[in-house]
Amino acid sequence: MKFLSFTCLLLASLAVHAATAPKRQFYEIRIYHIGQPDQADRLHRFLKDAYLPALHRAGIAHVGVFTPIAADTTYAGKRIVMLIPYQTVEQFTTLNQTLEKDKQYQTAGRDYIDAPYTSPPYSRIETILLQALADAPLMEMPTLKGAQPDRIYELRSYEGHTEKISRNKIHMFNEGGEIKLFRRLGFNAVFYAEVLAGANRPNFMYMTSFDNRASREEHWKTFVEDAEWKKLLAAPEYKNNMLKNTQYLLNAAPYSDI
Numbered sequence: 001m002k003f004l005s006f007t008c009l010l011l012a013s014l015a016v017h018a019a020t021a022p023k024r025q026f027y028e029i030r031i032y033h034i035g036q037p038d039q040a041d042r043l044h045r046f047l048k049d050a051y052l053p054a055l056h057r058a059g060i061a062h063v064g065v066f067t068p069i070a071a072d073t074t075y076a077g078k079r080i081v082m083l084i085p086y087q088t089v090e091q092f093t094t095l096n097q098t099l100e101k102d103k104q105y106q107t108a109g110r111d112y113i114d115a116p117y118t119s120p121p122y123s124r125i126e127t128i129l130l131q132a133l134a135d136a137p138l139m140e141m142p143t144l145k146g147a148q149p150d151r152i153y154e155l156r157s158y159e160g161h162t163e164k165i166s167r168n169k170i171h172m173f174n175e176g177g178e179i180k181l182f183r184r185l186g187f188n189a190v191f192y193a194e195v196l197a198g199a200n201r202p203n204f205m206y207m208t209s210f211d212n213r214a215s216r217e218e219h220w221k222t223f224v225e226d227a228e229w230k231k232l233l234a235a236p237e238y239k240n241n242m243l244k245n246t247q248y249l250l251n252a253a254p255y256s257d258i
Contacts, residue, residue, distance in 0.1 A: 146211025
């Protein structure tokens, strides 16, 4: 009888935890590819004056807009990167319908919306859909003190050889404690998320942030020298669980929420 009562209490506790635990957000990383010099200016005007205000009216807050740092000769001036958080996947799938009903957006964004085929505001749009990892279910706003133009946002993509191997790397971040390590070392992470749809699957991505370039270098130096990281790196269960690590260093646009 006592065992049965204990089991019932345990199940009830787990049910309450499941009901109160924060749901894992979804994220869209949208990358505008720019082919003409004037496209960047047009896009920034559209995003600042029309798109972000419309997202805010739709209940979508903390939208990030970023550009590659000037030292990135491959992508500087050729990409604008957006990070859009969604509470549900339905919010993502119905966004276009929501915007079509927003008269303020339709007016403010007319130059972009009605752009002729002879003068498009971008070359292509790349979209990546992600879901937050279990140990970081919600986006976190960074607490940075450096001057806004100097701040560095680092977007990383970790690709796995197979789906199973990629899940092992994600396990390393969740159950293995790598997310907790990043938090302890003050990396000011914005999100950690698994890619559900995108060009480089299987992979997951995360974004950390720093006051400036020197702060970034110092944080990573501390990370690789940390005893906990060395122990995690040497764990046999996490050996050979990454195919490729791609890094993008970004600056936030002046009007970005993040």
